[in-house]
Amino acid sequence: MIYNTLIIGAGASGLFCAMTAASNGKKVLVVDHNDEAGAKIRISGGGRCNFTNIYATFENYVSSNPRFCISALKQFTPKDFIKLLDDAKIPYHEKKLGQMFCDKSSEDIIDLLKNRCLSLGVVFDLGSEVMSVEEADGAFLLKTNKARYTSEKLVVATGGMSLPKLGATDFSYKLARQFKHKIIEPKQALVPLLLDDCAGLSGLSVDAEVKCNKKSFRENILFTHVGLSGPAILQISSYWDRGDFIEINMLPNLDLFAELKLLKQSSPNKKLTNILSSYLPKRLVEYICSEMKLDKNISELKDKELQKLGDRLNHWRIVPKGTQGFNYAEVTKGGVDTKEVSSKTMESQKQAGLYFVGEALDVTGHLGGFNLQWAWSSGYVAGLNQ
Ligand SMILES: Cc1cc2nc3c(=O)[nH]c(=O)nc-3n(C[C@H](O)[C@H](O)[C@H](O)COP(=O)(O)OP(=O)(O)OC[C@H]3O[C@@H](n4cnc5c(N)ncnc54)[C@H](O)[C@@H]3O)c2cc1C
DSSP, X not given: OEEEEEEEOOSHHHHHHHHHHHHTTOOEEEEESSSSSOHHHHHGGGGTOEEEETTOOGGGEEOSSTTTTXXXXXXXXXXXXXXXXXXXXXXXXXXXXXXXXXXXXXXXXXXXXXXXXXXXXXXXXXXXXXXXXXXXXXXXXXXXXXXXXXXXXXXXXXXXXXXXXXXXXXXXXXXXXXXXXXXXXXXXXXXXXXXXXXXXXXXXXXXXXXXXXXXXXXXXXXXXXXEEESHHHHHHHTTOOTTOOEEEXXXXXXXXXXXXXXXXXXXXXXXXXXXXXXXXXXHHHHHHHHHTTOOSBGGGSOHHHHXXXXXXXXXXXXXXXXXXXXXXXXXXEEEEOGGGBXXXXXXXXXXXXXXXXXXXXXXXXXXXXXXXXXXXXXXXXXXXXX
16 A cells, blocks of 8 residues: 555654644554654643643744744644644643643543544554665655555654653654755753752752843742752753853842842841741752851841852852753754755655654744644644645
């Protein structure tokens, strides 16, 4: 049997592409080395799948070609995905900041996509290793460890390298290179950062403004046994490169030095730790005051010392040692260079009939439902063009 479309990768973008192409009457085969489709959808959003963000625009994506995602996001919008859930009577809610989650479980979305695909005649070959892909005379030939397939078009939906234990590989990049595509170096993104000497603070969470390379995010940071995590750190990690410093303001609503100078006049006998504990967790305050040797009454401290403390809390500059790696990264930034791919259809400009979708491409969303929206939108436009 010759398929119209062969999709490698039964994740978010592959399933969405399959469903869209099959609903246009195409004969579609989906191959994946995992035994089950949608492994990352299953664990996304802590098992409740943050399936989109209603405020998604191109500004929520990191890419060396920042406007590439606009066309696909317009062709298939967050509202379009929500309508799909409404029609299927899948309950959902907005958690915060436009982040949409399933009420029950990510399984609702996997079942929806899988069942639609099956009812439209999509064939699945799961648990199969891809051995080789070749193009000859306008057809793609794919060999797995179990079978050989031929198709008119080939969609690469094999994602990025985050979470190898869920089946992530560098397949997308290898295949792209085979067809002479450039790869923007894949790196971990939405990933916790490593820091020396902060194990004593492990478990503490603070509302903070975090800046790096002219980008800033205000959300919680979380001290871990090896460094920093939490939404603000995950977000900024997508803009961080080895050697860059990150500036953290742990009191974004307060100019601490100015406040402490006033308090030195009005409450000279107050202990600095007691003053700071009204703004920050006590364990953090005690750690910093003991590290800076400031465990005294405020009147005993020189303005220079108060200024140093103000800087430590309002402008804490750190150079992380690295990231926690692909085992902990939510996504991969970088990937197939979008300058060689059509933004309207996701078709390769190097090889007719070859398409790249989802995280395989150099398009990386912020935390908050943007990555899955990219998977749906890019999968949809590729699916429409099969
Ligand atoms: C822990 C975690 C939580 C997340 N939560 C969210 C969230 O709530 N909201 C959000 O928007 N994003 C979230 N993401 C990101 C989101 O899941 C991904 O960006 C999205 O799934 C990418 O879709 P994709 O189709 O491109 O790739 P994937 O969904 O990763 O699918 C790729 C598929 O290709 C298959 N594959 C890979 N290599 C091969 C090979 N060599 N041969 C055959 N098959 C192969 C894989 O088995 C997989 O099925 C989360 C990610 C993680 C890791």
